Amino acid sequence: MRPDRASTGRRWWRGLAAALALAASLPAQAQAPTASELRLRVEGAFLVNFVRYTDWPEQRFTEPGAPYVVSVVGDAEATDAIAAVATAAGSIRGRRIVVRRVRFDARLDPASRRVAIRRLRESHVVFVAGGDVEGARLVLRAVAGAPVLTVSDVPGFAAAGGMLGLVRSGRNLAIEANPAAIRDSEMQVSAKVLKLARLWGAP
Numbered sequence: 001m002r003p004d005r006a007s008t009g010r011r012w013w014r015g016l017a018a019a020l021a022l023a024a025s026l027p028a029q030a031q032a033p034t035a036s037e038l039r040l041r042v043e044g045a046f047l048v049n050f051v052r053y054t055d056w057p058e059q060r061f062t063e064p065g066a067p068y069v070v071s072v073v074g075d076a077e078a079t080d081a082i083a084a085v086a087t088a089a090g091s092i093r094g095r096r097i098v099v100r101r102v103r104f105d106a107r108l109d110p111a112s113r114r115v116a117i118r119r120l121r122e123s124h125v126v127f128v129a130g131g132d133v134e135g136a137r138l139v140l141r142a143v144a145g146a147p148v149l150t151v152s153d154v155p156g157f158a159a160a161g162g163m164l165g166l167v168r169s170g171r172n173l174a175i176e177a178n179p180a181a182i183r184d185s186e187m188q189v190s191a192k193v194l195k196l197a198r199l200w201g202a203p
Contacts, residue, residue, distance in 0.1 A: 037081050040129070042173060043153055043166055044085030047127060050164060052092050053190035054149055056124055067098040071120055073139055074129025076101065082127065104139060121146040128152035133160050147186040158200045176200060
């Protein structure tokens with residue numbers, strides 16, 4: 001029997017709640033987390049769930065225990081908050097999640113740009129944290145044709161060709177998806193994700 005939308009949603013949200021609970025269990029810091037850090041932790045929990053519900057070609061991993069690599073195009077605060085959630089979440093299917101920051105914008109010199117593009121294309125997930133649609137499009141062009149799951153909280157990201165967007169829905173985050181962009185890649189994003197998303201380009 002095919003699972004219904006309600007049961008699919010329950011499994012997704014249970015996974016998301018687990019990731020958030022683990023993030024909340026991190027050692028207390030001297031200062032309480034800011035609203036921005038809390039928002040980024042929630043986005044990090046979504047990213048952990050996206051990794052959990054995505055399959056990459058086996059050749060994307062150099063060895064059986066090689067980690068999932070999440071590259072963050074954004075500031076240090078975004079990278080640190082997402083890394084904290086990923087670390088707290090532990091391994092997924094025997095692989096840990098490694099989060100790294102990659103600077104990529106139009107101001108890079110040619111040599112630095114080539115290095116940044118290589119690092120982005122070697123990633124499993126690229127998350128564009130903040131910025132604008134034009135900056136996000138630069139990233140999308142850099143990883144075009146590579147099996148990289150592209151995610152962003154930039155408004156209009158999915159409509160611009162990104163695979164998964166995180167958008168505000170009242171006080172919560174919602175998912176936007178671009179099925180055509182996902183279909184053109186070598187990855188398999190579970191229907192569990194797409195059933196919960198607003199779809200761009202869907203018939």
